[in-house]
Amino acid sequence: MNILLRPPDPELAVHSERLSALVHAEIEAQGPIAFSRYMELALYAPGLGYYSAGLRKFGYGGDFITAPELGPIYAQTLARVIAPVLRNMEQPTLLEIGGGSGRFAVDLWQALENLDALPERYWLLERSADLRERQIERLEQELAQALPRIAWLDEPPKDRWDGVLVANEVVDALPVDLFEITNDGPVECVVEIRDGRFQFAHRPLQGVLAVRVRELLERLPQELPTGWRGELLNSGEAWLDSVAGKLRDGMALLVDYGEVAADLYHRQRQDGSLRCYYRHRVHDDPFWYPGLCDLTASVDFTALARAADQLGFDLAAYDTQSAFLRAARIDLAVGDLSLMPEMQRIRVAQQLKTLMLPNEMGERFKVMALTRQLDAEQLPEALTAPGQRHRL
Numbered sequence: 170m171n172i173l174l175r176p177p178d179p180e181l182a183v184h185s186e187r188l189s190a191l192v193h194a195e196i197e198a199q200g201p202i203a204f205s206r207y208m209e210l211a212l213y214a215p216g217l218g219y220y221s222a223g224l225r226k227f228g229y230g231g232d233f234i235t236a237p238e239l240g241p242i243y244a245q246t247l248a249r250v251i252a253p254v255l256r257n258m259e260q261p262t263l264l265e266i267g268g269g270s271g272r273f274a275v276d277l278w279q280a281l282e283n284l285d286a287l288p289e290r291y292w293l294l295e296r297s298a299d300l301r302e303r304q305i306e307r308l309e310q311e312l313a314q315a316l317p318r319i320a321w322l323d324e325p326p327k328d329r330w331d332g333v334l335v336a337n338e339v340v341d342a343l344p345v346d347l348f349e350i351t352n353d354g355p356v357e358c359v360v361e362i363r364d365g366r367f368q369f370a371h372r373p374l375q376g377v378l379a380v381r382v383r384e385l386l387e388r389l390p391q392e393l394p395t396g397w398r399g400e401l402l403n404s405g406e407a408w409l410d411s412v413a414g415k416l417r418d419g420m421a422l423l424v425d426y427g428e429v430a431a432d433l434y435h436r437q438r439q440d441g442s443l444r445c446y447y448r449h450r451v452h453d454d455p456f457w458y459p460g461l462c463d464l465t466a467s468v469d470f471t472a473l474a475r476a477a478d479q480l481g482f483d484l485a486a487y488d489t490q491s492a493f494l495r496a497a498r499i500d501l502a503v504g505d506l507s508l509m510p511e512m513q514r515i516r517v518a519q520q521l522k523t524l525m526l527p528n529e530m531g532e533r534f535k536v537m538a539l540t541r542q543l544d545a546e547q548l549p550e551a552l553t554a555p556g557q558r559h560r561l
């Protein structure tokens with residue numbers, strides 16, 4: 170594959186070679202591996218994976234930018250949806266999954282404080298040891314007064330809890346499997362070594378993955394053509410159960426780029442949605458310098474809604490990020506632009522554009538709100554709009 174990307178500095182290339190050697194060793198020992206295993210190692214191999222090694226990832230100086238990294242408006246707007254739920258509970262907990270740099274936790278805490286709706290405790294569940302360290306450092310500096318109520322969990326909660334769960338751009342970072350439609354039906358795309366390099370190979374679909382792919386293809390409104398390749402998040406339901414299964418009363422907010430299954434698994438999207446990010450450039454070769462690129466796939470929100478239903482959640486909202494933030498009164502978080510000094514006005518307008526414009530995050534990102542045991546009158550206003558639930 171021909172990619173016009175500048176190769177990394179030598180020491181970064183060496184880092185990537187170490188990770189490649191680890192993957193090579195695994196394939197040599199046991200044969201071709203599932204793509205989800207490759208992605209798991211590329212992102213999370215201790216000390217080497219993209220999220221586990223101490224490389225700069227988020228923000229303008231990293232590889233990509235997320236909504237919380239743009240500035241506080243995003244967290245302040247979500248706080249307006251979260252606050253009414255927390256206020257209605259005794260001693261609620263806020264659980265943030267995959268907190269990245271810790272920026273969102275700081276801004277959300279401050280926004281909830283301003284709305285007089287602080288949770289009793291704020292838990293962070295972060296898979297990457299490196300990012301967890303960065304979160305601790307940032308929160309010690311910027312949220313010192315709140316530390317007695319903040320804790321980092323080593324594993325998802327095992328006991329029942331009430332409150333709100335937030336996961337921003339986490340589901341798209343969960344390892345996916347790949348499948349391809351051939352003349353003989355769908356097959357799994359696995360990773361093998363050929364000519365000394367990682368390459369894709371086919372093998373028959375097996376086990377749960379085979380069942381899920383078959384079910385998916387049966388439900389689609391159109392047949393996928395030969396040569397079509399895409400992803401499936403086989404672990405989605407297990408992940409949701411692990412992080413939110415013990416939520417008794419409350420809400421889970423999942424924000425990510427993604428679509429309904431009919432759009433994601435569309436015959437015109439021949440190559441699926443797997444993307445690789447390196448220094449704000451997008452490419453499509455997951456084998457290019459593993460460990461230095463973020464690998465991500467769009468979320469199938471139809472599958473997530475089905476999993477949530479199986480787990481006894483009510484689907485309270487599903488909409489584009491722009492529509493959701495509008496319903497959540499982003500205008501109140503922004504304030505009056507005309508009263509701001511020029512530089513601030515430019516910064517705020519830029520944040521707003523990136524969050525709301527359709528070709529930026531506005532329509533590519535979706536928000537899903539799942540609830541348990543919340544009465545209609547307890548629902549925040551933003552969750553009562555019909556949104557795009559009918560499309561799931």
Ligand SMILES: C[S@@+](CC[C@H](N)C(=O)[O-])C[C@H]1O[C@@H](n2cnc3c(N)ncnc32)[C@H](O)[C@@H]1O
Pocket residue numbers: 220227235236237238266267268269270273294295296297300336337338339342343
């Ligand atoms: C794309 S980043 C998003 C970070 C942050 N939420 C933001 O929006 O800026 C994905 C985050 O999820 C974390 N993560 C991925 N899988 C996870 C899991 N199974 N449990 C907890 N954290 C996870 C990553 O380490 C990283 O912090």
